[in-house]
Amino acid sequence: MPRLSTLIATLICAICSTSSVVHAQERFITLASTTSTEASGLFDYLLPIFRAKTGITVHVVAVGTGHALAIGVRGDADALLVHDRAGEDKFVADGNGIDRRDVMYNDFVIVGPGSDPAGIKGLKDAKKAFGKIAEASSPFASRGDDSGTNREELRIWKALGLSPRGRPWYRELGSGMGATLNTAVQMNAYVLVDRASFAHFKNRGELAILVEGDRLLINPYGSILVNPAKWPKVKAADARIWHEWLTSAEGRAAIISYKINGEELFFVGQPPGN
Secondary structure, eight states: OHHHHHHHHHHHHHHHHHHHHHHHHOEEEEEEEEHHHHHTTHHHHHHHHHHHHHSEEEEEEEEOHHHHHHHHHTTOOSEEEEOOHHHHHHHHHTTSEEEEEEEEEEEEEEEEETTOTTOOTTOOOHHHHHHHHHHHTOOEEEOOSSOHHHHHHHHHHHHTTOOOTTOTTEEEOOOOHHHHHHHHHHHTOBEEEEHHHHHHOOOOTTEEEEEOOOGGGEEEEEEEEEOTTTOTTSOHHHHHHHHHHHTSHHHHHHHHTOEETTEEOOBOSSOTTO
16 A cells, blocks of 8 residues: 555656646747737637747736836836837837837727717717717716727827816726726716727627727737847747737738628728828
8 A cells, every 4th residue: 555655646746747847848928918909809819820830829918008018118028019109119219129010900989878978979080079978978988097098098088188087977997998898888888999899899788889980090009029138038039939920921811810790800001091
């Protein structure tokens, strides 16, 4: 009996040791990205294709774009995929990132209850729609999380000369896109959302797309490598493989092949009018 116990213990140690070696040998990079790319379902589709091609796993930290850029500033990611061009350019200019590249784009839409108390349905002017929402004091759910979506929303308010923070109809949530949409359903509120995330969102309640088609709402995404000269610990070689694949003909083909109910949700190349 003691011999059997010794044998079992030896086998368990061998299995654990083998498991540790396999785990240690896994090739992976850390990608700081947006909750919208995750909420849209794009990563669930894209990353297995990349892993099958390269053997590299991409661990995604899905946060608002502002937080993703901050992660990159600390050197705690190997690459970024984000959507705030002004923030991206500053990140590179400050020496935190290199080789920023256009990857894809989609657009933002203004979603709201079918009853449309602010009367914005069918408008093609996002600023006019925001103005009518404020004038009607209709509930508005804001991500309030310094994401690319939140930054775009705040730019629209600023362009109108309005500051809705603190007003009873304006709710800052500090949450990702999916959680914000769930709250908007509960509040029957208006919300700014990227089209792909809304297409992937199932619990819509009475929410529907009311405003779309304004060039102001075009939503480009950029890929950036965290600067290995500043942060030598980053996995620069494998991050470069991801970066090159994502912007290659093969990567772009994978992006545009992602569809929901037959609808293409991300586009490559230059946005219309650029």
